[in-house]
Amino acid sequence: MNVSYEWLRAFVPFDETAAQLRELITAHTATVDDLVPLRADLAPIVVARVVEEAPHPDSDHLHVTKVDDGSGTLLDVVCGAANVTAGKLYPFARTGTTIPTGITLEKRKIRGQVSNGMLCSARELKLGDDHDGILELHVDVPPGTPLLQALPLGDTQVVIDVLPNRPDLLSHLGVAREVSAVTGKPLALPALPGEAPVWDDAPHAAGAGATAGVAVRADHALAPRYMGLVMRGVTVGPSPDWLVERLESVGARSINNVVDASNYILHELGQPTHAFDLGKLAGNTVAVRAARPGEKIVTLDGVERVLDASITVIADAERPCAVAGVMGGRDSEVTDATTDLFLEVAVFDPARTRAARRRLGLSTDASYRFERSVDFALPPLALNRLTQLVLAIAGGQVAGPPVDLLEHAPMPRVITVRSPRVAKVLGARVPSVDAAARLTAIGFTVDAEESEGELRVVPPSWRPDVVAEIDVIEEIARLRGYDWFPTEIRPFRPGNVPDDPIWVQASRVREALVAAGLLEARPMPFTRGGGEAHVRVANPLAEDEPYLRRDLLDTLARRAEENLAHMTGNVRLFEIGSVFEPTAGAMPREFVRAGALIMGDRYPEHFAGPREQRWDEWDARSMAERIARAAHPGAGVALAPAEGDWLWRVLVEGRDVGGVRHVPLDAPVWAAPAFGVEILLAEMSNIPVAGRGEHAHGDAAGPVPRHWPRYAPVATTPAAEFDLALLLPEGVTAAQVEAAIRGASGELLERLHLFDEYTGKGIPEGTRSVAWRLTFRHPERTLRDKEIEGRRARILSVLDQELHVRARTS
């Protein structure tokens, strides 16, 4: 929303500079995003002092001067103005700058004398027509000061971020009202040229009426209020300069006097209006109705639009002539040939305007305001001022009193505001008198109840957002100024809510993976996916990835490929995030998982080694154990060899929570194989906690049970160790061998550690050598050699019998 600083000053005689105004509006009303000086073309011009002046040796009218432009070096400048005087200040354009007339200055010689820039006249700066000499500046600033800082030149556009709750701020009147309230300066509508037209108050009618022989009908569900007026004998032509300038100051373009008058009223009051060429309306009829399916209109932008019943139109006896509240039709557009006008000032239904705007993909200044709702009480004033302006700048006469169709005006809302409640919400007592005065300043009606501490507040018609006590409390707070409230930390009670267990889990897993040297990714969760297995976004912006992922490894694999494309072959990424699974119902299931992908070197290279070691499936397996233990502390974690794509499935207390796999990638030949781990942390419940407006406080979950590790006394007796290098025939697994060893060892076996695997020279075909270290310990005494030997023999015998596994001899 753009407003003009000068236009605002026409409403309220405030003294604040544009920068101060920005602070005020931002602090109390809405954020000012920007201040745009409208004479930006003057930005390169600086104030300079002529230090020396002498006649040009080869000219009778030129002067050679030395100019101080604040740069520290005096510049030689040739000047043709008779009034150039040493010691005085002038606007100065340096070499290389472009002056407002569009000329870019170059260093040049004028009759043999070098000139480094130009001292400027008012006309050269587009500050007036005076070309008699250069512009003498009566300001007290050092040379080098930008001209725009030295003089209040030109208007400033104030760009306000108006949020959807404040349609009243979409006009100069609305912003001026707030400025008036916070500066304490009075608010008045700026004078318009000519006289305000006088007419008999139009009798309110519902649904249908007439003005000057034009029959007007309106469906009030579509247009709660509709005013119309006929003017005859107008002369369409260019607008006066002041009007063009006003429109330009808010970024609007002048079209012709009638259209400009309508636009002026929109920016002044926030009331969109429309002027139809009455001569082009068939049957002296204006009707506000829903479009018939398939009806067409060519709008002012030249686009033919096919309409449907969701769109409100203004129609004559034959066809739609405008899309109500959005844009006029080209056929009834005001042109130079127009003499008779039908002026429309209406309030259109916000929801339907919004629907039409979306349906047609056509947002205009008018639709923007109608969508946010236009003051129901505004049309009479807007019509009166519009008519006055058209009469003054386009002539003609009013053909008759206007028609004013409405069913019933909205009832004013009376809101009771309790002072203790104000203090409770705001934490500080704002005196009722003070609150009442501030509310009154922005148009609220305030009655102090005789009963203590209550205000009866009636918001003005232009504030549809104020419907309840809390809305008034906000008004009091912002008008008082948020800065006014103290900043002290007051005593508080700790909350009732325990940390979400998923957060605790995720944090543990994250710490573990970071400690393992992995890098956390937070990628997009969208995927090409496809089919029934994936949840589809109904309205994706990009069609290439319209699905939500089911697996983190799907995402991590794509990220790894991206890294490979950058020639990064050592990838070690992890993510903790949500995956989605479709269900028979509308709501998908959502699971929080941890995923990790590793490929490339296990260690960065070092001169002393180890060299050339790559991450492999065994690292992935250990990563999986790490994640599972961090995610499910104290629970039993097991990895079971798996089929198909998976190498292992991860079991936590016997429950399958994930797996380890080789991850196939679209990878260059030099890339190492990639391994992935994906493990479930928890399902993220999305079922409603309680019904609407209800709570389930009685059912809050108790504390999560914890498993604490138990201390086992550290052994004080010595251990006995021996190694077994065994030949395993094909098909015999390490797990089988270990089970057999444990079975044969008895309870004194403290540790069984697989430390080597070997195939090749010296090993019979079809077997492999696998070596274990066995550690035995008796809790109370030293084991005798004989006891150890006995166990060794028993183990070997059991292995041979059960698995045909023998000790390696070579």
Place this chain on the structure above:
Amino acid sequence: MRLPESPSLADYRRHIERLAADGLAALGDAAGLDALEAARVEFLGDRRGQLLEFQRALGALARDDKPEAGKLFNTVKRQLEAALAERRDQLGRAAGAYRRPADLTMPARPQWRGAKHPVTLVIEEIAAIFRELGFTVALGPEAESEWYNFGALNFPADHPAMDMHDTLYLRDDVLLRTHTSPVQVRTLQRYAPPVRILAPGNVYRRDFFDASHAPMFAQIEGLCIDEGVSFVDLKATLGHFAQRFFGAARARFRPSFFPFTEPSAEMDIECQLCHGAGCPACKGTGWMEILGSGMVHPAVLEAAGIDSEKYTGWAFGMGPARIAQQRYGVGDIRVFYDSDVRFLEQIAE
């Protein structure tokens, strides 16, 4: 070069000093116990040690030179024996025969450095500050019902306020949450006040993916509900946070609009780059927008079954990615999603 048959004192001195230098070097530099033993035999050996020759040569010297030469001999012998003992001690202490590297400017053995994502780092730091103030962490689903995302949060149906939340829908009334605020409602339905929670998480908007927009991004939400909680508490707590997190001397609050809070306020802190003087980053205002906040709207409390006359509270929400962008100097937010190892390694803290 051997000692002459009948050496002069000068010959004797020259040769024994040379022997001393060689012997000390050999003993001192012995790489292991074996090498040390070899050096011992070479210089101090009982049968062929080089020092024996000098012991014998003492007899061949002129009488007047003998005391001087004898002293020299004893000194060198003691030196060599001391060097032997010291080296033996050194090597013996370092099991496995440790030897100092000759070039200590060689680099350390590198390890892969793990790192949390920059956005996570910011979330964790925010959470740490609020934890001191009694806040805990609550989570909620990313796929939400329209009611939790909009209805319960007082969004007017079919209103321009909805335009601020361009939504990705899964089904008619199921969507990808557009903010973390549904967690407020879920938490209030589940736990009775006092409630002091932070809700970090991913949220979704129907936005193109470019340098400053993403269809998914992180948000962190805070909620405080109890009896007697007011706008002053909001200002004080968030101001305290700004000071702790940014070291910002000044924070300001200005009016804003969110359907689920009233009064609503946005908090700015003094621009971190120009410290309030005005610069391009802050569009010359001297302020930087950090978070949106406000007093929880009574309608939101009522939607969650909480008595809004009895309880009041405040909430805030902010974008950790924006903060991470400033903090780590990341211009293009796509970098946060790319998962480029070269980026993630850089920000490791």
